[in-house]
Amino acid sequence: MKKKLLAVLFVFTILLSTLSPVCFAENEEKDYSHLKGTSINVYNWGEYISDGSEGSLDVNKEFTKRYGIKVNYTTFESNENMYNKLQSGGANYDIVIPSDYMIAKLIEEEMLVELDYSNIPNYKYILPKYKNLFYDPENKYTVPYTVGMVGLIYNTTMVDDEVDSWSILWNEKYKGEILMFNNPRDAFGIAQFLLGQSVNTHDTKDWDKAIELLKEQRPLVSSYVMDEVYNKMEGGEAAFAPYYAGDYLTMADVNPDLAFVYPKEGVNYFVDAMCIPKTAENKEAAELYINFMLEEEIAVANANWICYASPHALVLESDDYDLKGEPVLYPDESETPKTESFENLSYDIQNYMSQLWSELKVEGNTNIDAYIGLSVTFVLVVAFAIFKVVQKKKRERYYD
Amino acid sequence: MGKKSTLLSRVIGAPYILWAVLFIIVPIGMVAYYAFTDATGAFTFDNMLEIGKYTDTFLLSIWLGLLATVISLVIAYPLAYIIANSGENRQKIMMMLIMLPMWMNFLLRTYSWMTILEDNGFLTTTLNSVLEGAYVILDEAVKILGGGLKKPFEPIHLINTRGAVVLGMVYNFLPYMILPIYTVILKMDRSLIEAAQDLGCNKVQVFKNITIPLSLPGVVSGFTMVFVPSVSTFYISQKLGGTGTTLIGDIIETQFQTANNFHLGASLSFVLMILIFICLAVMNKFSDDDGEVII
Amino acid sequence: MKKKSLFSKIYPVLVFGFLYAPIAVLILFSFNSGKSTAVFEGFSLRWYEEIFRDTATLEAFKNTVIVAVVSAVVSTVMGTAAAIAINNYKLKWFKQATLTTTNIPMMNPDIVTGISMMLLFVFIGALFGKTGTLGFTTLTIAHVTFQLPYVILNVLPKLRQTDIHLSEAAQDLGCTPIQSFFKVVLPQIMPGIISGLMMAFTLSVDDFIISYFVSGTTSQTLPIRIFSMTKKRVTPDMYALSTLIFLAILVLLVVSNIITARSEGKKKSKKGGA
Numbered sequence: 001m002k003k004k005l006l007a008v009l010f011v012f013t014i015l016l017s018t019l020s021p022v023c024f025a026e027n028e029e030k031d032y033s034h035l036k037g038t039s040i041n042v043y044n045w046g047e048y049i050s051d052g053s054e055g056s057l058d059v060n061k062e063f064t065k066r067y068g069i070k071v072n073y074t075t076f077e078s079n080e081n082m083y084n085k086l087q088s089g090g091a092n093y094d095i096v097i098p099s100d101y102m103i104a105k106l107i108e109e110e111m112l113v114e115l116d117y118s119n120i121p122n123y124k125y126i127l128p129k130y131k132n133l134f135y136d137p138e139n140k141y142t143v144p145y146t147v148g149m150v151g152l153i154y155n156t157t158m159v160d161d162e163v164d165s166w167s168i169l170w171n172e173k174y175k176g177e178i179l180m181f182n183n184p185r186d187a188f189g190i191a192q193f194l195l196g197q198s199v200n201t202h203d204t205k206d207w208d209k210a211i212e213l214l215k216e217q218r219p220l221v222s223s224y225v226m227d228e229v230y231n232k233m234e235g236g237e238a239a240f241a242p243y244y245a246g247d248y249l250t251m252a253d254v255n256p257d258l259a260f261v262y263p264k265e266g267v268n269y270f271v272d273a274m275c276i277p278k279t280a281e282n283k284e285a286a287e288l289y290i291n292f293m294l295e296e297e298i299a300v301a302n303a304n305w306i307c308y309a310s311p312h313a314l315v316l317e318s319d320d321y322d323l324k325g326e327p328v329l330y331p332d333e334s335e336t337p338k339t340e341s342f343e344n345l346s347y348d349i350q351n352y353m354s355q356l357w358s359e360l361k362v363e364g365n366t367n368i369d370a371y372i373g374l375s376v377t378f379v380l381v382v383a384f385a386i387f388k389v390v391q392k393k394k395r396e397r398y399y400d
Numbered sequence: 401m402g403k404k405s406t407l408l409s410r411v412i413g414a415p416y417i418l419w420a421v422l423f424i425i426v427p428i429g430m431v432a433y434y435a436f437t438d439a440t441g442a443f444t445f446d447n448m449l450e451i452g453k454y455t456d457t458f459l460l461s462i463w464l465g466l467l468a469t470v471i472s473l474v475i476a477y478p479l480a481y482i483i484a485n486s487g488e489n490r491q492k493i494m495m496m497l498i499m500l501p502m503w504m505n506f507l508l509r510t511y512s513w514m515t516i517l518e519d520n521g522f523l524t525t526t527l528n529s530v531l532e533g534a535y536v537i538l539d540e541a542v543k544i545l546g547g548g549l550k551k552p553f554e555p556i557h558l559i560n561t562r563g564a565v566v567l568g569m570v571y572n573f574l575p576y577m578i579l580p581i582y583t584v585i586l587k588m589d590r591s592l593i594e595a596a597q598d599l600g601c602n603k604v605q606v607f608k609n610i611t612i613p614l615s616l617p618g619v620v621s622g623f624t625m626v627f628v629p630s631v632s633t634f635y636i637s638q639k640l641g642g643t644g645t646t647l648i649g650d651i652i653e654t655q656f657q658t659a660n661n662f663h664l665g666a667s668l669s670f671v672l673m674i675l676i677f678i679c680l681a682v683m684n685k686f687s688d689d690d691g692e693v694i695i
Numbered sequence: 696m697k698k699k700s701l702f703s704k705i706y707p708v709l710v711f712g713f714l715y716a717p718i719a720v721l722i723l724f725s726f727n728s729g730k731s732t733a734v735f736e737g738f739s740l741r742w743y744e745e746i747f748r749d750t751a752t753l754e755a756f757k758n759t760v761i762v763a764v765v766s767a768v769v770s771t772v773m774g775t776a777a778a779i780a781i782n783n784y785k786l787k788w789f790k791q792a793t794l795t796t797t798n799i800p801m802m803n804p805d806i807v808t809g810i811s812m813m814l815l816f817v818f819i820g821a822l823f824g825k826t827g828t829l830g831f832t833t834l835t836i837a838h839v840t841f842q843l844p845y846v847i848l849n850v851l852p853k854l855r856q857t858d859i860h861l862s863e864a865a866q867d868l869g870c871t872p873i874q875s876f877f878k879v880v881l882p883q884i885m886p887g888i889i890s891g892l893m894m895a896f897t898l899s900v901d902d903f904i905i906s907y908f909v910s911g912t913t914s915q916t917l918p919i920r921i922f923s924m925t926k927k928r929v930t931p932d933m934y935a936l937s938t939l940i941f942l943a944i945l946v947l948l949v950v951s952n953i954i955t956a957r958s959e960g961k962k963k964s965k966k967g968g969a
Contacts (some may be wrong), residue, residue: 219643361646422921
């Protein structure tokens with residue numbers, strides 16, 4: 001009898017526990033009033049949130065308005081930039097939104113805390129195919145923010161060749177009109193796709209080949225850029241720029257001459273996700289913020305503003321979503337390019353890569369003018385010094 | 401009483417001495433410490449050895465900095481002289497006009513040069529249409545003579561060149577050259593000039609033998625104030641320069657902001673600091689010598 | 696008055712043209728109705744509205760003013776005290792050493808000063824196992840440090856010019872050394888202190904490079920904000936902001952010049968009357 005009762009109770013609790021999130025999550029608003037007056041530090045990519053410009057929704061302001069939590073919002077321009085700030089320990093962040101390979105690195109180096117997904121009920125809206133991805137296989141640390149691919153943006157008024165391959169970035173004809181990524185991973189990625197290597201190769205010889213290719217390209221590149229690419233491409237300052245697909249849509253809004261292609265050799269596929277660093281001081285508010293970012297209204301506002309593809313189920317169905325079915329973001333099966341994601345590299349390979357990258361930056365500077373100029377200056381200075389000494393001696397002799 | 405005032409001055413000077421040790425001397429020690437250690441904190445020369453790779457970058461930085469400084473001097477000296485020799489009200493207005501741009505953030509001033517120098521910018525397009533016109537005329541002239549220019553007209557680029565970087569440096573730091581020279585000329589003892597004139601010197605001789613030597617301290621301090629920021633800049637070369645103008649400041653900034661190699665960055669800074677101190681010492685030596693000559 | 700040569704008339708115009716060309720471009724584009732900083736589409740005031748909506752920029756402006764005021768006051772007080780002390784030091788080598796140290800932040804490239812302080816702060820933070828050391832405090836410390844030499848070098852020459860007999864006379868007449876300082880010395884060196892303060896304030900407002908390395912998440916100043924904005928798509932709102940700053944400074948300078956001109960005029964007329 002007792003056993004039976006226990007069994008009933010057991011079944012009942014199981015039922016309750018499986019039902020409870022569904023029943024309660026909707027109507028039970030957790031009380032966050034004790035967080036009022038606190039603040040969180042959010043560290044995100046530049047141009048990566050709906051910020052209230054041009055009548056859009058100011059997401060951070062909305063968050064503060066609703067919960068009374070201040071948002072200190074700062075931006076970085078590359079994953080490496082973010083890692084550097086986080087690792088140096090100079091600043092504390094409650095939320096960072098890096099890309100996949102960098103997240104894997106942060107997890108490996110134990111720089112992130114596990115999320116309490118029960119505080120993020122809206123996580124259920126994330127499409128299943130964006131859960132348990134390679135960078136966070138057990139899905140303990142991350143909530144996807146955007147997904148996207150790298151492609152090649154070009155200006156149709158300046159280019160008359162057919163554009164379908166990364167190799168056009170090595171075409172002498174466009175010398176001085178090519179922009180290139182100013183971060184090692186993305187820049188190497190392009191060379192590696194062209195060489196047919198894996199972007200995650202651990203063979204230093206492969207990296208040597210890739211750097212050779214980049215060094216070859218360097219004289220043709222007008223500058224290495226990140227978000228400066230907007231002004232340059234919109235203003236028609238360059239013919240080519242490899243960049244993230246979503247940003248092309250933003251640029252094409254301003255300059256309709258721009259076109260976009262996924263080169264045939266393959267492109268990088270990335271996921272940017274929200275995570276909480278170990279040094280976070282306001283984890284509860286950070287989780288609240290993540291949950292807030294997943295609310296339908298907020299997520300739609302962000303997706304419309306950023307123009308990257310969204311992993312959020314409600315966004316994709318929403319009538320307010322301007323980019324529904326946009327082929328650049330959501331290509332058909334047949335149109336989908338070959339993709340590969342960046343994975344975390346071993347420490348040695350990372351070092352090797354960043355060393356090669358530093359070398360590329362100073363490679364092949366023709367410094368003849370500097371040599372000549374400095375030697376002339378040196379000769380002049382010495383001659384002047386001798387002249388002075390001689391003059392002085394003469395005078396002394398004169399006075400003697 | 402003397403003792404009392406010494407004691408008092410020790411007491412009121414103490415906070416500053418403490419501050420200077422803590423925030424001027426110790427940080428430089430930190431740079432040295434990072435320069436000679438690796439990630440584990442062990443002593444190493446590796447960072448210093450790696451600097452060899454950046455010799456060219458150092459040379460280029462010094463060269464462009466020197467060029468910018470000399471151009472600033474050439475522009476600033478006549479202006480400072482003219483201002484110092486004009487009426488009181490005109491002086492005030494002109495000095496105000498020189499100080500005013502310094503209140504605009506230099507990042508923005510540099511950025512707006514970028515919009516001017518861009519290929520579709522105002523200056524480049526005007527310049528190119530003028531040049532193209534001249535080229536067409538020249539082409540016609542050559543044709544009449546029975547030839548023809550071989551190459552078609554190639555528009556010039558202003559942005560992403562070393563010239564643009566030097567321009568940016570001159571533009572941003574020019575006031576630092578004008579101010580000290582102006583001050584020195586203004587404070588110059590006019591009776592010396594009059595005496596020289598009385599002794600039969602003409603204008604050129606007065607300028608050469610009195611004005612220039614007497615204004616040298618101003619030139620030296622202007623030289624320093626333009627040279628140091630020019631050599632170590634990173635923003636100007638990033639915005640106005642292209643791939644061929646990576647300066648030492650860029651490399652240092654990268655080590656600290658993205659490459660996460662504080663040790664290499666520190667050793668580069670250490671060397672930069674020493675190089676600049678050497679340059680300044682040489683400069684000061686010169687001005688001292690001249691000081692003796694004048695007296 | 697000597698007759699001005701043509702060169703001395705034209706040359707300043709050319710240089711000023713060079714100095715003001717980019718500023719003119721900047722002001723022009725602050726009124727652009729389009730988003731671009733290169734193509735002028737039409738006149739509008741939208742970017743001026745935009746800056747007052749942009750909370751981050753306003754916050755940065757507030758931070759800039761706070762840091763500038765606090766650091767300028769601290770460095771002026773400490774620097775003036777230091778200048779007096781240095782002026783009184785009897786030990787020659789100690790005086791020389793102090794002066795040389797004082798010169799270091801002025802001679803050192805800003806980037807080196809910035810990273811040296813950052814390394815110190817981060818190192819101390821790591822020593823105590825703390826992260827997030829960079830913030831308002833470190834920013835203010837760094838600003839005070841690079842302002843100090845300018846304050847000291849503005850006050851020192853004034854101190855050398857003061858007549859030591861005056862303060863001795865005051866003490867003979869029964870003033871304590873402190874009283875004689877406040878009644879006799881301070882008024883004489885006041886112009887130096889004020890110009891030091893002004894310089895410190897200006898340097899703080901304008902500094903980017905040092906702040907770039909030592910500021911944290913909550914202490915972004917306007918130059919840092921501008922830097923991160925020029926790293927991405929630049930819209931004319933930054934131009935609008937600097938136009939406003941430019942106009943404010945212009946008005947301030949013109950007004951202060953008029954006031955000094957008037958007071959000088961009064962003095963002159965008084966002298967003339969007497």
